[in-house]
Amino acid sequence: MPHSVAILGASGYTGAELVRLIATHPDLEIAALSADRKAGQSMGEVFPHLRHLDLPSLVRIDEIDFASVDLVFCALPHATSQEVISSLPRNVRIVDLSADFRLRAAADYEKWYGRAHSAMDLQAEAVYGLTEFYRDEIRTARLVAGTGCNAATGQYALRPLIEGGLIDLDDIVIDLKTGVSGAGRSLKENLLHAELSEGTHGYGIGGIHRHLGEFDQEFSALAGRPVEVQFTPHLIPANRGILGTVYVKGEAQAIHSALAERYAAEPFVIVLPMGEAPSTRHVRGSNFVHLGVVGDRRDGRAIVLAALDNLTKGSSGQALQNANLMLELEETAGLMMAPVFP
């Protein structure tokens, strides 16, 4: 019998992506879809690419009967998310795609999100959702906090290197190029086609991007000392895809070996042969991560490149992978579709 799931915030891109993925999932059934402002509309009206599916209409969250729901995907904005999740019955398991439960310390949340956290009790039971590194905790968690898409990209490149003591912790630069869907369906001038296409620019640079909170938390915990990376995201004219170019001081060959070994058994993380560079085009629409390692003409310096689809592996695909674990399903169920190229 399929498990019953609800998606809260189904009118955004990550909500729609969840529906896309679950549409061919053998063991999940969508019981409810919420979208407060678009309640009453059908999903096919809001997202015509989902017209062929037989889906429940969009409703307000308070219209959902959670008694018959096994798991909730919460694709709401941060701050809203913590309120809503606080009100859910305890029987429901939750994968949250917002930023609300990623940071373990109340002070960190306040620092990066500019407001106090109102549900620190829930935070205490939340598990950080980077599947490949928290798999066991995720299996038994009631609440899993999906990672930031940029934060996931950087961590795939760096965690094994920090754990292995392979790089200089004081000189890590993450230069990131990201597609526009990561910004969601929000109406801003700089997200218009006329303003975004045919160019690129950096944004949120200078040590102020919120995903730094995740980098700091995770890398410092791994290293057992404070680690502060330099992180510079750029918007590129593509809808899906993040490429992280990570500059580290360490031996390229050792770094490549460490990554290859660490991810050898992972179904979704592929380490390219030494010297090859990944492309976001080659993971588009899929749950795969491609990692590449290239040296420099100077010894002791290396570049790790990581490519993933921000809406899939960076968000909704990760969420589904975690849900599979929580529901004791095949971890890869619904997620093995190949990337769409060209």
Place this chain on the structure above:
Amino acid sequence: MPHSVAILGASGYTGAELVRLIATHPDLEIAALSADRKAGQSMGEVFPHLRHLDLPSLVRIDEIDFASVDLVFCALPHATSQEVISSLPRNVRIVDLSADFRLRAAADYEKWYGRAHSAMDLQAEAVYGLTEFYRDEIRTARLVAGTGCNAATGQYALRPLIEGGLIDLDDIVIDLKTGVSGAGRSLKENLLHAELSEGTHGYGIGGIHRHLGEFDQEFSALAGRPVEVQFTPHLIPANRGILGTVYVKGEAQAIHSALAERYAAEPFVIVLPMGEAPSTRHVRGSNFVHLGVVGDRRDGRAIVLAALDNLTKGSSGQALQNANLMLELEETAGLMMAPVFP
């Protein structure tokens, strides 16, 4: 036990798209992949987005043992295709994606493709591959000829109208906008990003595009008299997707009803509510067709809009749908993935 298939011409876009679709197909197994000039390479080298798959390496066609192959997808250029298919053993069933077996009359082939056909005996047994209209013949065919992607688009819009006698047969205009992947991986200046992006132009216009051969053949047969449409394709800066804007003289409401009724039971053809216009974005990467009907301020004129993904429903998805029928599998197997949006 899965059926064993081979893909000839696997280094092109339609070949790669077949691999993408078959990757999650429950009943097919790829036994061989050919690519003459790239023989010896792995598929992951030629198409890094398929790296995660365990696939046979690319070989020359003469290296394939067809004895153990149930069905061959032939994704070779026209002219080459007829030669290769002529040499295949009779036990093998074939879905050809080229133009070689679409036109029943030798004279038509010569007219549109500028050379004599060398395998008219095979042509005699070929079935035209527009699934929804040749389903029964396809089931039992040994050789199915995949349709042109533009030709498919126009036919979804027009066949039921011609059959129903709903439109003026002398005044049909098909204005088509197509993405660039339909031109394949060929190296031409006008397919470079620098020359194609950020603009549009018509090509092959003035009654010379080869897909007119299919329109003429199919529409004339349906009408029982010669029908010559006006057909003007345009290249737009998108990789996937064809939008046909079809101008007809007829009553819009009757046209909508005819289309809605004709396609009501079809799993992949969706008729939008009267007055709504489809978008190629909403079928991207999927096997779905979206059809819309809009009237005009003047009675007796209507516009039928048809959107599909040229690489999927327009080519490799259609091929797989036909293969499913030929192998007595579920017709929709491997094809129910939702479109990728955004």
Place this chain on the structure above:
Amino acid sequence: MPHSVAILGASGYTGAELVRLIATHPDLEIAALSADRKAGQSMGEVFPHLRHLDLPSLVRIDEIDFASVDLVFCALPHATSQEVISSLPRNVRIVDLSADFRLRAAADYEKWYGRAHSAMDLQAEAVYGLTEFYRDEIRTARLVAGTGCNAATGQYALRPLIEGGLIDLDDIVIDLKTGVSGAGRSLKENLLHAELSEGTHGYGIGGIHRHLGEFDQEFSALAGRPVEVQFTPHLIPANRGILGTVYVKGEAQAIHSALAERYAAEPFVIVLPMGEAPSTRHVRGSNFVHLGVVGDRRDGRAIVLAALDNLTKGSSGQALQNANLMLELEETAGLMMAPVFP
């Protein structure tokens, strides 16, 4: 001594385009720039591509001293435009880029714009701004009404053919592909990069697009009888550029000759050799129009293709060309820059 001009509505795309063009104009000086909501900001803050220019800061319209202004470019939304222009002193000459003064009959304005016109006295003195066809009237006009960008495209293709009696007036189809900047800087979901890129769709179809008002007025006047064209615009993922594919019944060769003759002396309208199709890429950022004529396999049918840049020749370039005439300057001053390709 340069003429002094003001641009009202300088924070939109057509306002910025005017500044771009006037920046290298030898005889014009920008005395004032208005933008009500952004008053107080510098133009370089609102449009960083204009940072290198020494421009007046944005002000509210009521802050402008029109006594020293020779000519006003009014790049405001329709309805607002008629109010503002009514309040300008009589000494000022005006090029309006809105839709407010394009339609001569009050009933037509009300029909297409859904509200009564409040300045029909001004309408009476307005000259329709399609330079090549109203040049003499424009020279002496106080108020020139810039045409719609789509309306201009269709008229370049069709006016000489209607005047020459070369085509069937009852069977004209204008299938138009337009870039997104024509929609302005408005914040709508379907203008987001994530939703607009990589695809196409029709909009405003079925005889409801407002530019039909202009087509009806102009073509009917030329023909001396009512002419109603069929007009279907499509949005394509490009920022600038309109391609009109115009289907007519007439002899292609005669049509080509008529266009070539009519535009032979025009500095900005280029008729390509018979059979060649224009591309929007080849007029991008310039004031040129490229026209092509292609026949059909059936006699008596032809396609006229017209390409222009909607922000330049379709709007701000046309406005400047008209201003040059009004101020007795060289008509081409500031407008001879070559298109930007690639």
Place this chain on the structure above:
Amino acid sequence: MPHSVAILGASGYTGAELVRLIATHPDLEIAALSADRKAGQSMGEVFPHLRHLDLPSLVRIDEIDFASVDLVFCALPHATSQEVISSLPRNVRIVDLSADFRLRAAADYEKWYGRAHSAMDLQAEAVYGLTEFYRDEIRTARLVAGTGCNAATGQYALRPLIEGGLIDLDDIVIDLKTGVSGAGRSLKENLLHAELSEGTHGYGIGGIHRHLGEFDQEFSALAGRPVEVQFTPHLIPANRGILGTVYVKGEAQAIHSALAERYAAEPFVIVLPMGEAPSTRHVRGSNFVHLGVVGDRRDGRAIVLAALDNLTKGSSGQALQNANLMLELEETAGLMMAPVFP
């Protein structure tokens, strides 16, 4: 009387860009255009966006009478360029856009370009063409070597900082994002729209990109000691534009001041207010460079961002600026057009 110029290699993008710029230049006249393989064609056939211009047809180089030519723009591939320039009469002054005369040491040329230099005598008189830093030498040079477009981008960001001793010379990272026109009109799979659009990837990384030769030469000379930067270019789906994100160790405020001061009198180099990030969109089609400086949360680290149009300031615009100096014309003649946005 205008100066007479010839453009060798006019069928490539930099050649076409030179024609675009010279089209409105008050003091230059194009006497000859060469393109060996396309000799006999008109420029309008090869580049339809230049159809409106009255230009000489394309000829072979040996058909040009250089006696009446004041200055030659040589837009040929490297290696070819040195051969051709060697054969030009001594009266002709030359701006070379290839890589052939950028590197002063024969060994450096051989190292980075993989072949011996055959015209080191000419190299001895060549001046490196980064206008703002070699202005006086350029004025009197017979041969000016245009810089690499990536090399120019990095140098605008870094030269004043190295000269000022403001940064750690051993820890400079240049992460560069570049549009596709920099690769020229060459026919390669990875430059096809279908393969390039909608994604990004690094290329030529790991200390192997040829523009490192220029960085090494120029930065080492400035510093008086060997300087080796880390340089990683990425291809983004845009036609024009380079964004360099340069990571340095130094005080951001001091860096900003040094850049602002150094470029205060430069007509084409604009330093944005502290903390603002430039965008390639805001320099498109123009000769301007936008520079931004952003600090980091950790003291002593800064990011310098540089944006320019690779075809204009990065190549043909620079060439024209240098030609203006060589011919004692206004340095900015033909180059003050504003960027094209959107």
